[in-house]
Amino acid sequence: MTPAAEPTLSVLDLRISFAPTADSAAARPREVVHGIGFDLHPGRVLALVGESGSGKSVTAMSVLGLLPGTARVSGSIRLGGQELLGIDNDTLRKVRGGRVGTIFQEPMNALNPVFTIGNQIAEALRTHDRSLTAAAAGSRVLDLLEQVEVRDPRRIARSYPHEASGGQLQRAMIAMAIGNDPLALIADEPTTALDVTVQAQILALIGELTARLGTSVLLITHDMGWWPTSPMTSR
Numbered sequence: 736m737t738p739a740a741e742p743t744l745s746v747l748d749l750r751i752s753f754a755p756t757a758d759s760a761a762a763r764p765r766e767v768v769h770g771i772g773f774d775l776h777p778g779r780v781l782a783l784v785g786e787s788g789s790g791k792s793v794t795a796m797s798v799l800g801l802l803p804g805t806a807r808v809s810g811s812i813r814l815g816g817q818e819l820l821g822i823d824n825d826t827l828r829k830v831r832g833g834r835v836g837t838i839f840q841e842p843m844n845a846l847n848p849v850f851t852i853g854n855q856i857a858e859a860l861r862t863h864d865r866s867l868t869a870a871a872a873g874s875r876v877l878d879l880l881e882q883v884e885v886r887d888p889r890r891i892a893r894s895y896p897h898e899a900s901g902g903q904l905q906r907a908m909i910a911m912a913i914g915n916d917p918l919a920l921i922a923d924e925p926t927t928a929l930d931v932t933v934q935a936q937i938l939a940l941i942g943e944l945t946a947r948l949g950t951s952v953l954l955i956t957h958d959m960g961w962w963p964t965s966p967m968t969s970r
């Protein structure tokens with residue numbers, strides 16, 4: 736497969752270190768990511784594989800601008816040609832959930848228990864497009880739930896998180912993640928909390944959506960078991 740000319744996300748010489756905390760014995764910052772680089776291309780999945788503690792999640796958090804104040808980040812993170820390192824918080828908020836969608840390990844933790852799933856997807860859409868009417872958001876929610884192949888989109892949209900299965904919740908999170916037509920998706924261990932059979936379905940869905948929507952995906956996993964033989968991984 737020929738890679739597209741322009742990467743959607745380009746990470747270059749990324750270094751992340753944490754300042755010592757008051758109760759730590761260390762006197763100097765501890766570097767946990769040592770100059771990594773990669774490019775994400777449209778319609779492709781890039782798997783970031785490594786053992787626990789190797790810095791996968793902090794790499795993802797740095798792209799999202801979600802590292803704590805004790806973190807020092809250097810290098811370059813370009814999304815759609817725009818440098819993200821050093822940009823202001825308002826711009827970063829627009830990037831999160833807008834130009835970059837996220838899928839995390841525990842869909843239950845990412846959703847609010849007191850709102851329906853449909854409401855929460857609609858809210859994510861309206862956060863990034865204030866001109867969207869409630870009716871338009873509602874029909875887009877159903878369309879998104881269809882795209883992620885939930886069996887009864889209307890019922891799931893009306894359900895509260897505790898009324899849905901883990902697999903349905905993760906599909907709803909993927910619907911939310913693709914809702915604003917992101918350039919890139921970051922999926923941090925998206926199947927760890929799911930049953931084995933559902934894990935394969937969710938990975939297949941992410942692969943299928945990537946190809947169909949032309950988005951690019953950074954898939955973070957410590958599970959070397961399915962990589963690199965999985966047909967969905969490009970690299």
Ligand SMILES: Nc1ncnc2c1ncn2[C@@H]1O[C@H](COP(=O)(O)OP(=O)(O)OP(=O)(O)O)[C@@H](O)[C@H]1O
Pocket residue numbers: 753767785786787788789790791792793794803805957
């Ligand atoms: N807020 C923080 N303050 C200080 N050190 C941190 C912080 N967050 C992460 N680290 C350290 O950074 C290193 C990388 O952590 P990270 O969570 O990115 O690993 P990981 O590869 O995602 O692991 P896992 O597969 O277990 O999730 C670890 O040594 C961790 O202790």
